[in-house]
Amino acid sequence: MAISVFELFKIGIGPSSSHTVGPMRAALKFATSLQAGKLLAQTQTIKAELFGSLGATGKGHGSDKAVILGLEGEAPEQIDPTSIETRLTRIRTQGQLFLLGKKAIAFCEPEHLLFHWQNLPFHPNGMRFSAYNTAYEAIATQVYYSVGGGFIINEEDIRGGPIQPDDIPLPYRFRSAAQLIELCEQNNLSISQLMWENEKCWHSEEEVRQGLLHIWEVMQACVRNGWKHEGILPGGLKVKRRAPALYRQLSAQPESSLDDPLAIIDWVNLYAIAVNEENAAGGRVVTAPTNGAAGIIPAVLHYYDRFCSDAKKDVPLAQTKAEGRRQKAEGIDADTQTTRSDRIVSFLLTAGAIGILYKENASISGADVGCQGEVGVACSMAAGALTEVLGGTLKQVENAAEIAMEHHLGLTCDPVGGLVQIPCIERNAMGAIKAINASRIALRGDGRHIVSLDKVIATMRMTGADMHSKYKETARGGLAANVIQC
Ligand code: SF4
Structure with a gap:
């Protein structure tokens, strides 16, 4: 299936793309299908069942809230995160919700929202929604899967294979990294330029540019919210938010303290921690490509925007050091203007291309392949994107x-x-630093390397398939099994 960069970078709410964003979208889709089938008036109640990883860790990941609000007609990109608790209190107190905001139905959580540990056949994140009439007869049932990064599919999508071909005529269709690079070489394009051409199949140039800059604005707002909001994260682990104190410490230091060669690391850590604390608190975040790993790409992009000198200039393309190096190496003779915003757009497009390779050839779901599919993929996307904008x-x-x-x-x-807090928050800071380091290692080389990106993606997929299910977002293995909660 052709995937747009806007499917990888989605504005939503925390704490999890597969466990919060996906279930909310599935619940909304089911409610909308009832309306389309003219079944809204007959519906007296709905039963939502969450299976597998959603059953095991759904409560910690806010899947219950997501399903309830999705049934009320909310979408992750539109809901006001500050309104959620009041609405849930009203629904829980009254024992009823407003289906699509239109029809009051009975909804008593212990009876109508059930968590099962066993998996449905296709994917560990399964959901079954059933609508009932006054005689408690089922009038509609649908099964959905949340397959990572907020993507959902239903059983019809799966028939004949999990990925249905589509007929969007992308000018540069690529299925592997090797193909992507070959297409770029043949057409004298950078990865971001190739992605730009593909995105124009879905959107106008202005929509692509403004859409990506809006994604960047939301990422920046998320960082600012993270360092503003004090307190303890929800869920019972009593994890204290660290971003506000860290921000105060770093901003109190004179700019000259950046002479400490490692001071920048503190800022990168702060950017990532701020985003992931917002995510853990159910705030507004951008899936990048998932919520659990949402801090890495914003942290690396903040690093580029603030600390890399080329990022700050609005100069002719050929005059930036980085672009000049790239053009020289690739024989490109361009004389266009590149601005700071252009390079933000390029960063996100390149990151998107790399994310698509993982999405199509492996998985970006922790329930499918473990955290290598979330933090690992975000790190890989950020490293590649940073390398392109630095002139690689x-x-x-x-x-x-x-x-x-x-x-x-x-x-x-x-x-x-089962909460997206420990190890997830720090893991994003580590992932952001690793991305910067990976980029630096690559930029110091000549591009020749033994392990290809395609081989490492295939290895990630196989490693994920061999991984025991207790290490795949079930909170039954690793740290989750060894850290005593009090
Ligand atoms: S450990 Fe990784 S994959 Fe699992 S919830 Fe945390 S960030 Fe997501």
């Missing part, structure tokens, strides 16, 4: 993305208490 060649971009994943292979998903 195509081979260096591929190398950076490959290095970043190579050193996340086998990373398990073991959230303590």
Whole structure:
């Protein structure tokens, strides 16, 4: 299936793309299907059942809230995160919700929202919704799967194979990193330029540009919210938010303290921690490509925007050091203007291309392949994107993305208490630093490397398939099994 960059970068709410964003979208889709089938008036109640990883860790990940609000007609990108608790209190107190905001139906959580540990056949994140009439006869049933990054599919989508071909005529269709690079070479394009051409199949140029800049604005707002909001994260682990104190400490230091060669690391850590604390608190975040790993790409993009000198200039393309290097290496003779915003757009497009490779050839779901599919993929996307905007060649971009994943292979998903807090928040800070390092290693080389990005993606998929289910977002293994909760 052709995937747009806007499907990888989605504005939503925390704490989980597969467990919060996906279930909310599925519940909304089911409610909308009842309306389309003219069944709204007959519906007296709905039963929602969550299976597998959703059953095991759904409560910690806010799947219950997401389903309820999705049935009320909310979408992750539109809901006001500050309104959620009041609405849930009203629904829980009254024992009823407003289906699509239109029809009052009975909804008593212990009876109508059930969590099962067993899996449905296709994917560990299964959901079954059933609507009942006054005689408690089922009038509609639908099964959905939340397959990572907020993507959902239903059983019809799966018939004949999980990925249905579509007929969107992308000018540069790629299915592997090797193909992506070959297409770029043949057409004298960077990865971001190739993605730009593909995106124009769905949107106008203005929509692509403004859409991506809006994504960047939401990422920046998320960082600011993270360092503003004090307190303890919800869920019972009593994890204290660290971003506000860290922000105060770092901002109190004079700019000259950046002479400490490692001071920048503190800022990168702060950006990632701020985003992931917002995510853990159910705030507004951008899936990048998932919520659990939402801090890495914003942290690396903040790093580029603030600390890399080329990012600040609005100069002719050929005059930036980085672009000049890339053009020289790739024989490109361009004389266009590049602005700071252009390079933000390029960063997100390149990151998107790399994310698509993982989505199509492996998985971006922690329930499917462990944390290598979330933090590992985000790190790989960020490393490749940073390398392109810093002037890396195509081979260096591929190398950076490959290095970043190579050193996340086998990373398990073991959230303590089923909450996206420990180890997830710090893991994003580590992932952001690794992405920057992967990019630096690649930029110091000549692009030649032994392990290709395609090979590392295939290895990630196979490692995920061999991984025991207790390490795949079930909170039954690893740290989740060894850290005593009090
Ligand atoms: S451990 Fe990784 S995959 Fe699992 S919830 Fe945390 S960030 Fe997501």
